[in-house]
Amino acid sequence: xxxxAGVRASRLLLxxxxxxxxxxxxxxxxxxxxxxAERPSDRRRAVNVAFSGFRxxxxxxxxxxxxxxxxxxxxxRMATLACSGALFAMFGAAMWSQLxxxxxxxxxxxxxxxQALDLMSVALLTFCVVAxxxxxxxxxxxxxxxxxxxxxxxxxxxALAAASAALLFFGGRHxxxxxxxxxxxxxxxxxxxxxxxxxxxxSTTMWITSYWAHxxxxxxxxxxxxxxxxxxxxxxxxxxxxxxxxxxRLDRSPGALCFETWLGRAGGGGMLIFLCGVMRWLxxxxxxxxxxxxxxxxxIVGLTVIVLxxxxxxxxxxxxxxxxx
Amino acid sequence: MSRSRGTSGSDALExxxxxxxxxxxxxxxxxxxxxxxxxxxxxxxxxxxxxxxxGTLYEALSRLEAHGLIEALESQDRRxxxxxxxxxxxxxxxxxxxxxxxxxxxxxxxxxxxAMT
Numbered sequence: 001x002x003x004x005a006g007v008r009a010s011r012l013l014l015x016x017x018x019x020x021x022x023x024x025x026x027x028x029x030x031x032x033x034x035x036x037a038e039r040p041s042d043r044r045r046a047v048n049v050a051f052s053g054f055r056x057x058x059x060x061x062x063x064x065x066x067x068x069x070x071x072x073x074x075x076x077r078m079a080t081l082a083c084s085g086a087l088f089a090m091f092g093a094a095m096w097s098q099l100x101x102x103x104x105x106x107x108x109x110x111x112x113x114x115q116a117l118d119l120m121s122v123a124l125l126t127f128c129v130v131a132x133x134x135x136x137x138x139x140x141x142x143x144x145x146x147x148x149x150x151x152x153x154x155x156x157x158x159a160l161a162a163a164s165a166a167l168l169f170f171g172g173r174h175x176x177x178x179x180x181x182x183x184x185x186x187x188x189x190x191x192x193x194x195x196x197x198x199x200x201x202x203s204t205t206m207w208i209t210s211y212w213a214h215x216x217x218x219x220x221x222x223x224x225x226x227x228x229x230x231x232x233x234x235x236x237x238x239x240x241x242x243x244x245x246x247x248x249r250l251d252r253s254p255g256a257l258c259f260e261t262w263l264g265r266a267g268g269g270g271m272l273i274f275l276c277g278v279m280r281w282l283x284x285x286x287x288x289x290x291x292x293x294x295x296x297x298x299x300i301v302g303l304t305v306i307v308l309x310x311x312x313x314x315x316x317x318x319x320x321x322x323x324x325x
Numbered sequence: 326m327s328r329s330r331g332t333s334g335s336d337a338l339e340x341x342x343x344x345x346x347x348x349x350x351x352x353x354x355x356x357x358x359x360x361x362x363x364x365x366x367x368x369x370x371x372x373x374x375x376x377x378x379x380g381t382l383y384e385a386l387s388r389l390e391a392h393g394l395i396e397a398l399e400s401q402d403r404r405x406x407x408x409x410x411x412x413x414x415x416x417x418x419x420x421x422x423x424x425x426x427x428x429x430x431x432x433x434x435x436x437x438x439x440a441m442t
Contacts, residue, residue, distance in 0.1 A: 020387075023387075024386075024387065026400070026403040026405075027361065027400070027403060027405040028383055029403065030362070030402075030403045030404045031366070031379050031382070031383075034363040035363075035366075044378065045379060048379065049378075049379055049380040052378075052379075052380025052381065052383065052384050053380065056384070066388045068391070
């Protein structure tokens with residue numbers, strides 16, 4: 001193989017996941033080198049490799065058919081479910097805290113807003129219960145792995161997830177003290193939502209904002225707040241990555257994986273209820289007004305992310321069902 | 326060949342989804358001996374007039390290997406040859422006989438209705 005062909009083949013191989021490259025990488029590179037020698041330039045070949053690599057990546061995260069390692073794919077599906085849930089939790093909490101904060105400032109007569117907040121609150125509560133049960137199962141599996149001295153591969157992802165979670169928790173608590181709802185109506189129109197929870201959700205999702213598109217306005221924010229808004233998405237990514245790696249590496253029985261799929265279904269139900277709440281908000285008269293309940297472009301972005309996350313989660317559950325048959 | 330055996334052979338390839346077409350070509354190519362990726366591409370091109378793109382070829386190879394219809398041999402340098410397994414031979418036999426039955430019915434009807442030979 002010439003050096004040029006080797007470089008071109010290596011580039012094309014990047015479309016595939018690491019596990020696929022480890023198994024087929026060398027021989028596939030040889031085939032590509034022979035193809036380059038026969039047909040130096042072929043765009044259809046590059047597109048074919050890209051699509052095939054994308055399908056291999058989908059299978060690697062449990063979203064596609066015929067994974068290289070079915071056991072690893074079963075765990076990867078759970079990791080995908082967890083990531084989909086984490087995206088929902090972040091963007092859902094951002095929307096929910098926006099509405100709840102709005103109610104601190106302006107008691108509305110619009111039933112659409114209070115009904116939307118009811119639905120979204122129930123959905124997030126359901127989701128939190130499901131996430132807590134799932135987390136308890138993971139902690140139990142981690143304890144079993146530690147007891148069996150199989151924890152070497154778990155240390156780094158566990159440290160990453162714990163450090164990111166601690167940063168989000170303590171930073172969130174700190175910045176919640178500057179909550180704009182302070183001094184408002186203390187949820188006069190909606191007493192079921194604890195103000196501290198709203199403040200925490202608002203501060204940890206402060207970075208989900210359209211201010212990024214308006215740098216001049218963003219520059220007026222305190223430097224610590226801008227630093228926090230920059231750090232939070234990184235911490236959220238760290239938490240998701242660490243947790244996903246833990247889920248992929250922890251040994252669990254088929255029964256435990258089946259239970260996790262069931263939990264995923266319950267979490268998906270919570271997400272659907274949340275989407276109903278968002279739809280109710282969108283349909284309310286206050287959504288179109290330039291006030292605290294206005295639906296902005298950032299809410300549309302959040303809604304899109306939640307829908308995409310839900311679609312990925314549903315696909316993971318569908319694949320889990322097919323694999324079980 | 327009984328109908329049930331024919332069905333099971335077809336099923337073995339149809340479970341490969343989008344790779345079932347390339348899979349039958351690969352199994353047919355491997356029927357006369359082990360081949361590596363590029364040799365498979367050239368052989369299939371010569372007998373079927375179809376050039377399998379590299380991504381498509383390896384997608385089908387990995388699925389056939391996962392289903393135990395082919396197996397990888399020890400690597401000669403970086404090129405790894407593949408050969409048909411007994412299960413693969415049975416599946417290909419059933420699939421091709423089912424295809425032949427369809428072809429014979431179609432050809433006989435064309436001959437009787439359209440006078441085509």
